[in-house]
Amino acid sequence: MNRYLKMIVFVSILGLFTSALLLGMNQLTNARIAANEEAKLKSMVLDGFDIPYTDTTINQVFDDTVTVEVIDGYTYYIDDATNALTFRFEGGGVWGPIIGLLTLDSDLETIVYITILEQEETPGLGGVVAERPYLSTFEGKLMTIDIKKEALDTSDSEVDAITGATRTSDAFETILNSTYETVIPIWENNQE
Amino acid sequence: MKLIRVTYTKWYNILKDGLSKENPIAIAVLGICSALAVSNRVENALAMGLGVTFVIIASSLTVSMIRNFIPSRVRMITYMVIISTFVILVQQFLQAYFPSIAAALGAYVGLIITNCIVMGRSEAYASKNPVRYSILDGLANGLGYTYVLVVVAVIRELLAFGTILNVQVLPDTFERWVSMAMAPGGFFVLGILIWIIRELTHNYEVQES
Numbered sequence: 001m002n003r004y005l006k007m008i009v010f011v012s013i014l015g016l017f018t019s020a021l022l023l024g025m026n027q028l029t030n031a032r033i034a035a036n037e038e039a040k041l042k043s044m045v046l047d048g049f050d051i052p053y054t055d056t057t058i059n060q061v062f063d064d065t066v067t068v069e070v071i072d073g074y075t076y077y078i079d080d081a082t083n084a085l086t087f088r089f090e091g092g093g094v095w096g097p098i099i100g101l102l103t104l105d106s107d108l109e110t111i112v113y114i115t116i117l118e119q120e121e122t123p124g125l126g127g128v129v130a131e132r133p134y135l136s137t138f139e140g141k142l143m144t145i146d147i148k149k150e151a152l153d154t155s156d157s158e159v160d161a162i163t164g165a166t167r168t169s170d171a172f173e174t175i176l177n178s179t180y181e182t183v184i185p186i187w188e189n190n191q192e
Numbered sequence: 193m194k195l196i197r198v199t200y201t202k203w204y205n206i207l208k209d210g211l212s213k214e215n216p217i218a219i220a221v222l223g224i225c226s227a228l229a230v231s232n233r234v235e236n237a238l239a240m241g242l243g244v245t246f247v248i249i250a251s252s253l254t255v256s257m258i259r260n261f262i263p264s265r266v267r268m269i270t271y272m273v274i275i276s277t278f279v280i281l282v283q284q285f286l287q288a289y290f291p292s293i294a295a296a297l298g299a300y301v302g303l304i305i306t307n308c309i310v311m312g313r314s315e316a317y318a319s320k321n322p323v324r325y326s327i328l329d330g331l332a333n334g335l336g337y338t339y340v341l342v343v344v345a346v347i348r349e350l351l352a353f354g355t356i357l358n359v360q361v362l363p364d365t366f367e368r369w370v371s372m373a374m375a376p377g378g379f380f381v382l383g384i385l386i387w388i389i390r391e392l393t394h395n396y397e398v399q400e401s
Contacts, residue, residue, distance in 0.1 A: 018277040029288035036291040124373030
């Protein structure tokens with residue numbers, strides 16, 4: 001009996017001690033982590049609008065140049081100077097969700113910039129979807145996007161697929177187009 | 193004269209065991225899952241190696257400190273709780289103060305919890321030995337893990353992307369080995385490497401009759 005009692009006491013003390021450590025660390029870092037995440041999102045929105053900023057001025061620059069509107073649960077970021085529009089897209093990739101920001105020109109059709117916030121694709125293969133050289137091939141293309149696997153002179157709405165990552169490419173195309181088709185009508189209806 | 197005596201000290205032998213004679217990957221074949229997953233780029237391998245090294249040292253230190261109080265029936269759970277706590281502390285610290293490193297490591301930090309080397313050293317060494325040797329043992333095993341991982345990653349990154357640490361090494365005309373970026377490439381390279389290391393250290397598995 002004594003043995004079991006000792007075991008229970010030990011596990012309880014261990015549990016209390018580690019929980020206290022984790023709670024303490026959480027208290028210490030919580031605010032900083034939230035601020036970091038907010039700054040990261042703002043920096044990505046500003047990157048999309050090609051607005052210069054530094055780590056210290058980011059909040060100020062963001063407040064001065066970007067309008068944020070929330071309609072039907074969708075968040076829209078508008079560049080006050082150019083009327084370019086940024087919104088979030090989200091959907092299932094091969095291994096996990098692909099979440100990112102899509103910036104469109106004021107014609108709501110030409111892609112200005114794409115950023116990936118979160119993805120869990122195969123590193124080195126589907127993971128290429130989050131890399132700048134690949135994302136920049138979308139710039140200047142018109143929605144809706146058509147991702148092509150065969151070699152071609154990509155024009156208008158066509159973008160090359162990622163080599164060796166057919167399913168990521170397919171998923172990415174679906175995510176971009178379906179988000180575009182739901183988000184833009186909501187935005188346009190609201191503008192009238 | 194001094195140099196010869198060094199080889200007889202306990203410190204030297206603990207380091208040697210971790211790095212070569214009982215290398216956690218090549219000889220004990222522990223921690224293979226993470227070694228295969230993160231060895232397709234050198235920077236991932238380095239970051240993972242350092243993270244694992246820190247967690248082994250910290251958890252070995254803690255386990256060694258309380259080794260006389262841990263009831264033997266719940267020792268595995270105790271190690272697990274201690275290791276998870278350290279991993280989460282590292283993860284939160286990185287997210288709060290070094291968000292760019294945290295972003296680069298992504299899910300890999302959490303994967304340290306599942307690394308069998310950490311648990312292995314707690315059970316095999318730290319639970320039976322004094323604190324100072326346990327720390328050294330953790331360091332030796334962490335470094336032993338790191339260097340094998342980096343060697344595998346150099347080979348895989350070179351063949352799969354033509355780069356090392358994201359710096360272009362091979363010309364663009366080089367036909368990239370896509371399979372090297374995926375799990376099979378990891379198995380091939382790690383398998384061949386383990387074979388070479390075992391040949392060099394004359395470590396053969398003997399069939400018991």
